[in-house]
Amino acid sequence: MKLVVIAGPPSAGKTALTKQIVKNFKDKMKIAYLKIDVVKAYEDQELAKDYNILTKKIYSGDLCPDHAGVMVLGDVLEWAEKNKVDLLIIESAGLCLRCSPYVNQGLGIVVLSSISGIHAPEKMGAMVSLSDIAIVTKIDLVSQAEREVLIQKIKDVHPQIILMETNALQGTSLTYLYSLIENSQDIDRNNLFLKGNPPLGTCTICIGKKDIGWKNHFGVIKKLDGQITEYLYRGE
Amino acid sequence: MIREITILPGYDKNGAAESFSSITLKAGETTSIVGPTGSGKTAFITDIELLAQKDTTTRRQVLINGDIPKDPYRYNPSIRPIAMITQNTKCFADLSTEEFLEVHARARKIKNSKAVITETIDLANTFTGEKITNISKVTVLSGGQTRALLIADALLIGAAPIILLDEIENAGIFKQEIINIIQKTSKMVLFVTHDPVIALLTKKRIIMENGAVKKVIFQNETETQAAENLLELDKRVGILREKLRAGYELTDDSFRVKFA
Numbered sequence: 095m096k097l098v099v100i101a102g103p104p105s106a107g108k109t110a111l112t113k114q115i116v117k118n119f120k121d122k123m124k125i126a127y128l129k130i131d132v133v134k135a136y137e138d139q140e141l142a143k144d145y146n147i148l149t150k151k152i153y154s155g156d157l158c159p160d161h162a163g164v165m166v167l168g169d170v171l172e173w174a175e176k177n178k179v180d181l182l183i184i185e186s187a188g189l190c191l192r193c194s195p196y197v198n199q200g201l202g203i204v205v206l207s208s209i210s211g212i213h214a215p216e217k218m219g220a221m222v223s224l225s226d227i228a229i230v231t232k233i234d235l236v237s238q239a240e241r242e243v244l245i246q247k248i249k250d251v252h253p254q255i256i257l258m259e260t261n262a263l264q265g266t267s268l269t270y271l272y273s274l275i276e277n278s279q280d281i282d283r284n285n286l287f288l289k290g291n292p293p294l295g296t297c298t299i300c301i302g303k304k305d306i307g308w309k310n311h312f313g314v315i316k317k318l319d320g321q322i323t324e325y326l327y328r329g330e
Numbered sequence: 331m332i333r334e335i336t337i338l339p340g341y342d343k344n345g346a347a348e349s350f351s352s353i354t355l356k357a358g359e360t361t362s363i364v365g366p367t368g369s370g371k372t373a374f375i376t377d378i379e380l381l382a383q384k385d386t387t388t389r390r391q392v393l394i395n396g397d398i399p400k401d402p403y404r405y406n407p408s409i410r411p412i413a414m415i416t417q418n419t420k421c422f423a424d425l426s427t428e429e430f431l432e433v434h435a436r437a438r439k440i441k442n443s444k445a446v447i448t449e450t451i452d453l454a455n456t457f458t459g460e461k462i463t464n465i466s467k468v469t470v471l472s473g474g475q476t477r478a479l480l481i482a483d484a485l486l487i488g489a490a491p492i493i494l495l496d497e498i499e500n501a502g503i504f505k506q507e508i509i510n511i512i513q514k515t516s517k518m519v520l521f522v523t524h525d526p527v528i529a530l531l532t533k534k535r536i537i538m539e540n541g542a543v544k545k546v547i548f549q550n551e552t553e554t555q556a557a558e559n560l561l562e563l564d565k566r567v568g569i570l571r572e573k574l575r576a577g578y579e580l581t582d583d584s585f586r587v588k589f590a
Contacts, residue, residue, distance in 0.1 A: 211424060212422070212425055213424065234376075236418060236422060237415065238379065238414045239483050240421055242434055243430060243437065259380075259407065266380060266386045266387070267382075267405075269383060270404070
């Protein structure tokens with residue numbers, strides 16, 4: 095089974111890209127799709143209806159979505175393998191940019207919109223720097239010079255990244271991506287690890303306590319001017 | 331070295347195959363793409379810009395010197411031998427003009443870019459009446475300034491042998507200056523245009539309809555003459571435009587235009 099993990103900020107074009115990938119492979123491979131989101135997601139129903147593939151979604155709710163993704167990845171792999179899936183596509187919610195959902199096997203794709211701002215590649219941290227491939231979308235909305243400037247900024251963050259540009263709604267110029275997916279190695283579930291370190295995400299805020307201020311919380315909390323050693327906070 | 335590019339046919343908006351067998355454009359040649367709105371003009375030059383390999387909506391294929399272009403050309407716009415000026419007149423990059431050009435020069439692997447950046451801003455200022463400075467943020471440039479800057483950038487920093495210009499007449503910039511400069515180069519230049527002056531000045535005209543190339547016309551002698559006359563007329567219209575923009579009232583008899 096091949097694995098593709100797609101990350102990127104909201105509205106960058108992750109689902110539009112997913113649809114192009116599904117459209118291209120649906121007659122050659124059995125595809126399964128997982129959408130991780132926080133509050134609401136329709137993509138699974140849409141993909142199931144339009145392309146007749148296996149889909150699932152998970153709402154992370156009070157849990158951080160990348161954290162939720164890590165926890166359910168094992169179950170999803172099992173589900174996909176049981177269904178004899180050839181290509182598993184996981185689309186992350188892509189929110190806080192602290193983490194990246196990529197694993198050490200398969201392909202990690204970051205989707206960035208041409209109009210997301212010139213400093214976005216730096217701000218997105220691990221989501222860009224630990225990916226294998228960057229797909230720049232909405233290229234019909236900006237000038238070529240500006241696209242080149244954005245691509246240079248992505249390369250400044252991740253010099254080895256494989257870059258492609260597309261109008262994801264039309265699916266232009268994606269043949270190279272398809273060949274990379276087609277030639278990617280099948281994953282070995284017993285040796286699958288996250289590429290980046292996730293935060294623990296087990297503080298009182300993460301689990302949904304709404305109080306404000308230090309005296310109401312404990313866990314892994316950073317103070318405005320705090321030292322690293324003060325991270326493990328035990329409440330006041 | 332790019333001697334020519336070849337465009338192989340795709341399909342029109344109804345899925346019917348295009349009727350031409352191939353269109354070849356050579357270095358030093360100017361071509362215009364004309365046709366009504368929605369006829370596929372921009373899609374045609376976008377195919378060239380992306381070096382389409384039957385993987386765009388038109389399913390056309392583009393060859394360089396008769397061969398399929400190598401992958402890096404296709405996927406890295408900064409080594410692609412093509413500069414395209416879209417109809418876009420907005421920059422989203424939160425950078426000054428100087429910073430923007432500096433990053434672009436770096437993308438194009440230009441060392442010691444200081445001189446070329448100054449040159450580019452100076453050239454852009456010959457295309458537009460509103461002065462661009464090196465500290466102007468590209469996000470606040472006007473439509474005309476943005477286009478002037480992007481055209482100067484395409485000529486000097488992109489320095490691409492193929493230049494694609496999408497409706498430059500719309501931007502309130504000095505068309506004449508741009509045509510003069512481009513005609514002096516040995517580049518392959520394509521204009522998407524609704525402007526008869528530009529259309530008649532180019533050696534070839536590609537006529538679009540319903541997403542497909544309808545025909546290719548070569549400039550005839552009458553047209554060369556007509557273009558010269560129109561150019562004169564266009565200059566006069568240009569003077570008139572600048573006067574009106576500057577708030578003048580017309581009192582001079584030479585501007586008494588007779589339409590009959």
